[in-house]
Amino acid sequence: MNRAELADFLRRSRTRLSPADVGLAEGQRRRTPGLRREEVAQLAGMSTDYYTRLEQRRGSHPSRQMLTALARALRLTADERDHLFHLAGEEPPRPGTSSGHVRPGLLMILDRLHDLPAQVLSDWGEVLAQNAMAVALSGDNAGVNMIRRFFLEPASRTLLPAESHAQHARTHVATLRAVTGARPDDPGPAALVAELRAGSEEFAALWQEHEVVVRRAATKRFVHPVVGVLDLDCEVLTGDGHGQMLVVHSARPGTETYERLELLRVIGVQDLSPSDHGS
Known part of the structure; x- marks a missing residue:
């Protein structure tokens, strides 16, 4: 060093x-x-x-x-x-493996999205960067793997409607299957699969079905503890060869969700504990 x-x-x-x-x-x-x-x-x-x-x-x-x-x-x-x-006396991450390094240009875009929830994710579920609106929507998840949390921390699913849990589970597993197939020598996704197969019966059963999917744009419903139900358009912007994506959530102007998203922007990341709601 x-x-x-x-x-x-x-x-x-x-x-x-x-x-x-x-x-x-x-x-x-x-x-x-x-x-x-x-x-x-x-x-x-x-x-x-x-x-x-x-x-x-x-x-x-x-x-x-x-x-x-x-x-x-x-x-x-x-x-x-x-x-x-x-x-620092360390070998840099090898090409073809997950490094967690976010390109400066991608971070610059994220920094300028002040009024929409946005975050940079690895293709195997790691939250690499978030803006303030993303924290207000779903909490501070920097450094967290969302697939691991979904299967090993059931309480984390409360932000999603119960009727959508099964579909989210299938999508997470199929996405991870696609990543491990594309990068079989990447130790990060492989270790996550081994951990989840051992720790979640639900994941292990879905893994056996060998479904494959690549994350695309979609509409997602969130149940926020303060502003209520949000039906958000989820856009996924990817860069070639980097295994990362910029995920941006938005609402159509004039809708109830748009108004609730504006309220969320005003509220920000204030302390939203249940005791405060009742006071």
């Missing part, structure tokens, strides 16, 4: 970004260019103290997951991400 070079690369990558580049408000005038350390730490999901130590050449060896989060927070290109891994 080259601490001096790593510190310099992180610092220079941070200073070349403006808050607008990552979807943050400009705020008061800044004495120095670029993002603040605490902003990078927030975007990467780590403590400000730890990130500061990395820039000061004092931090402990960052994990691969942390390096991926830093590359995403700093909007690094694939080449820059690989350089970051090398400076």
Whole structure:
């Protein structure tokens, strides 16, 4: 691990970004260019103290997951991400495997979708990035695999109408089957399949049916605990060869769902616990 070079690369990558580049408000005038350390730490999901130590050449060896989060927070290109891994003494992700690295252009689009729920997903269900509206709709799921959660945490299904659970289950399994067929040497999806076959009878039974599907645009119904039922158009934008998709939910103007989505934007991510609803 080259601490001096790593510190310099992180610092220079941070200073070349403006808050607008990552979807943050400009705020008061800044004495120095670029993002603040605490902003990078927030975007990467780590403590400000730890990130500061990395820039000061004092931090402990960052994990691969942390390096991926830093590359995403700093909007690094694939080449820059690989350089970051090398400076930390790690091998970059191999081509053809799931890296969790989101292209800067895709993140830029996500940052500019202020009024629609949007998130970047891997093709095997990992939430790689979310905007504020996506958090307001379905919670903070950054770093979560939604297929794993669907089958191993039944309480997570409450956001979906009960009558749609069976279809969602079939779609999740068929999507994962398509991914493992396309990338048989990718350890991430393969490990998830093994885990779910062992931990969920429902998944194991559906896996035996060998259905295959690729995620497409659709209409999805959500049951939000505050704003109620939302019938949303789900658009799926994919990039060639990256195994990632930008999923955007929208509502047609003039519909009841459109009004409820506007209300959700106003409410944002306030504390929506049941005790607050009754007060």
